[in-house]
Amino acid sequence: MNDFQEIADRVGIEALRGEFTDAVMMRDRARLAALFTPDGVLSMPDVPVEFVGREEIRTGGERLQSQWDFFVQNSHPGTVRIDGDTATGRTYMQEIMRLRDGRSGQNHAVYHDVYRRTPEEGWRFAERVYEVRYLDTTPLAGSAPGAGDGARDFAAPVSGERLERTVAALRAGGFDAELLPDAAAARARVRELIPEGASVFTGASETLRLSGVAEDIEASGRYQAIRPRVLEMDRATQSDRIRRMTAAPDVLVASVAAVTETGSLVIASGSGSQLPASAGGAARAIWVVGAQKVVPDLATALRRVEEHALPLENERALAAYGQPSAVNRLLVLNAEPRPGRGTVLLLREAVGF
Secondary structure, rough: HHHHHHHHHHHHHHHHHHHHHHHHHOHHHHHHHOEEEEEEEEEEEEOHHHOOOHHHHHHHHHHHHHEEEEEEEEEEEEEEEEOOEEEEEEEEEEEEEEEOOOOEEEEEEEEEEEEEOOOOOEEEEEEEEEEEEEEEEEOOOOOOOOOOHHHHHHHHOOHHHHHHHHHHHHHHHOOOOEEEEOOHHHHHHHHHHHOOOOOEEEEEHHHHHHOOHHHHHOOOOOOOOOOOHHHHHOOOOOOHHHHHHOOOOEEEEEEEEEEEEOOOOOEEOOOOOOHHHHHHHOOOEEEEEOOEEEEEOOHHHHHHHEEEEEEHHHHHHHHHHOOOOOOOOOEEEEEOOOOOOOEEEEEOOOOOO
């Protein structure tokens, strides 16, 4: 092998190793899997897991990453030995992480690698074996970036990268999640999702009002709209009937106070009237969510409720009803156990508060 070829091979292998860390950090499972040969192996005996082939690596990575609150991986180049179209090497890792169940820590590890030159894709991993050399499970005192310094941060739409990460996490948790460009696309998609004649309960929501979704449902005549009927009923004498109508409609259409990048929906309520349908009472639930409601984690979601959503809702309630609002009830949906029941329409623009 001439010197120029060896230099080119080393550059290619180093780029491959850097691409791996970038794909992990960006939670891009498809790109991660494509860095391996079709029969490549990713083995982590200390976890313990082993994935063989690109599809197992993609789906296995999705399962692992759905457990993360945050994860930071720093890779440091080690040795590379090239022998024709194969090579071996080591990459040294330092990682910090926190899982959604609250466990956290940091470690130092080594990837023992086998690389293979492919005709179409260049160098790819034939095998990566992950060995932990040091593990510290002392709880981390820090937090994921993005919490911000005040409620002003909660009004701006987040980046496309964060939206895509949120959609992936929601899907990993069993939600049907779609990323749509704007409120007009959400209105069209809601019409497609709800069968004509269905009983539909619309949660009180500025997102639904401002997007036009509430009006489409309540004034179109295509559905059995529950909210207008409830508003005409006597709460003193018909409270039981109101409760049953709102708790178990064919379809709930609502919004949320926050959605986390780890795939949780956070719903705040003063009366709790829409919570039973969200929690499982509705046969189908659709949540329309603006891009400003995406936050890194549950702790930040609760901050968003108290510091941003509540003051704005309080102002609205005083103007509409002459009385303040309150966060009397909170519902957190971490996953959807019934396939096809829950759909999140996440918009690329900010709508509502």
